[in-house]
Amino acid sequence: MTTTATRVEPAAETTNTAGPGRRRKSSRLNRPGVPESLLKLVILGFAVLVVVVPFLGIVSTSLSSKEHLDAEGGFVLWPDAVNLEAYRSVLSGGVVTRALVVSVGVTVVGTLLSLLVTSMLAYALSRPGSFGSRPALLVVLLSLLFSPGLLPVYLTVRGLGLIDTFAALVLPVLVSGFNVIVLRSFFMGIPAEVLESARVDGAGDWQTFTRIVAPLSKAVLAVVGLFYGVGYWNAFFGALIYLNDQSRWPLTLVLRTYVLNNTQLSAGDLSAGAESLPAQPALQMAMLLVSIVPILIVYPFLQRHFTKGVITGAVKG
């Protein structure tokens, strides 16, 4: 058996471009030192605390008893005991549960419709020579520059007979000019050869869009879908002005009445010895958490799509 002793040159020295008289710095110096690591730890730890502590306070306040909240002045960081009265009050009576269903429905339906219409428009605008693409693109760009204002939109919605309907929460905001531009730019980046090959194979525009373009655009569609989804979930102003029936209000508008209308109930509403509602801070924090839990549940499933990056291409060049 022979052994071969080979002197292994450090990788840095084999690529030394600084000349024969200079040595590349040791890779040891690429690792941060202890003081630097500690500094990063402190800064990042502080940033984490700034985010986590208020959130912890919200959760704890929502789970605290009235007595503990009174003793702590209305906000606690750690409850002395878990008290679910605030959640029972918020979820009983049907107001919040119904609002939650409305929000989920509007968000899901609205997001799907918005994605469909926006992507179709963006694809049409990305194809050179499409009929009417220039004027349509101009309209989209103009919508980015200014808005007609709330009253013209309201009067249009009213004229279409959409007042007090769920369609009023979706149709007026169905297409975002910004998202159209984002998708159009992405579609224009798809190699023409990909689309040509589809056309050669006999695919029409619809087949090309659904079978070639859409699958290649999952990442950007996920991003735009998240933008739309969060927008629909958080929107309350449209519901305020278009919906007259409170039973159709989405969750965010109901949340608003709990958080902003924080006046404690007046003399005509409460009596000593009444079956009192939980403390106002607990009710408000419980309401906050109920409204953000659905987004917290959905987001991790969408996040992986963002890490895929842009299209890798179906054509190797």
Added chain:
Amino acid sequence: MTAHDHRLDRRRFLGLAGGAGLALGMGPLAGCGRPASPQDLGPPVAAPTYRPRTGLPEPDIAGTSDGVIPSSYFSYPADPVRTVSATPGDGRPVTILTETFSSIPPAVDRNSVWSNLNARLGSPLQIQIVPQSDFGVKYATTVAGDALPDMFFASPTPDFPRTPELMAARALDLSDHLAGDAILDYPNLANIPTACWDVGRFDGRIYGLPSPRGAVSSGIVYRRDDLLRARGITEEPQSFADFRALCAEVTDPRSSTWALTSPALQFIRNMLDIPNFWRWDGSAMQSWWTDPGQEQALDAARGLFADGFVNPDAFTASASPKTWFGTGKAYFTADAFTAWPSYYASYGDTEGFAVEGYEIPAFDGGGKGTLWLSFPSFGFSAISQDAADRVEALLRIADYLAAPFGSVEYLAAKYGVEGPDFAIKDGNIVPTKSGTAAAQLGLKYLVDAPQVNFVPGDADAARACDRLLRELVPRATANDAVYLYSRTAADRFAQSQTRFTALETDIMQGRKPVSAWREEADAWWKRYGRQMSEELGQAYVDAGRG
């Protein structure tokens, strides 16, 4: 930017567009400004006759005959009287737009208070309940879209100042039904004091239904009597210096306890006898903003904050003055008389809990200050012209909703059904948890009964509140321009108030010097104030008050 954005800065555009929208919505009256002069409408109609209801349960302490100081009740009458004999509604739905300061109630299919009221009224109420913070926008879009419901809360908001024009164009003139003795067809409405009806009068005609408030909505400074007694403090301050010393004595930041939940600026202004918005001096209207005492008041308030006697979070969005006061983290808080029973309701189970209100000393001592008397009515509601064919039915419904304390109708409108919504225990109305939420229908802002002093479960607290009312109200100063119309004030008062409120906050927190107030006040007077003063002064004389 996404199409989902309805940014708040559009509210300003909405305010301007709302005026344009109103012009569009007003049809042939667009561009005419005030649509008619008083001469075109004939002489002003007589005020509704005030006829207090008889046959009601006797109060424990009778109020004044003019209704300014309310009657006091220590318990709810055991045998509520019936004040409405016939079903008031006409069977058709009644659409309503009103605001709320509470969370929204369950929908009518899950709301026994609402469904019970519908059955009693004989007409289902379809109520749009809008959060108070958003009411201005909703109101403006409703008007612009020509979608006013049958009855709607109509008080001016910063987003929509042109109320007289709107009333003339879209609201029903109720003069024929309510002026003079005509109101006697609606006995509960006639039970509302005369001063309250001015809120809904424009060009001498009656357009609005009031929600009486008056003295009980006036602001005072409360004290935690139990906490003060525990420290051996029993005397009331006789001057601002005394009050300041008291604040210093009770403040203890180490235990997160401060004297005040806010700098109590109004209390200090009361000590200095600063006008209640406007004061008629015999020949002209004087504004509170230009009063020489303002700088002294602001300096005093600034000193309280600078010396650490005020909760440091007093000016933040998370300020919770009621919670701080109720939990003992503050000894004094500024609030209205109406808050008295709510403190007991929320914190009365704390051992020894006791609140009282301070009398108002003169700033330098040796006398008394003056309470600012609150408005006689919390806004008003109007009836749409589109509902003219059923105005009597709507007024009968309003009459039901205005049923006085001690009546069967009052219980139904405010508490619901005995059993599922409330119980009566030892003379107290004890709402259930579901009943408390279900009763928040906002109808008390549409029309309401005269207020009473009712601290259920605590007769001593009711007596204390009554005593303080009788001590302060006779010397109270009212806003001499209340319910008078000025075009400049309608257009500019809200924005002026926003500017002055922001300046107050800056001065009290030390960000601007006290001298900045005089500069702002002088500039405001030249720009808008003098014009407002002249218009309001003329209106004061025209109204026969001067």
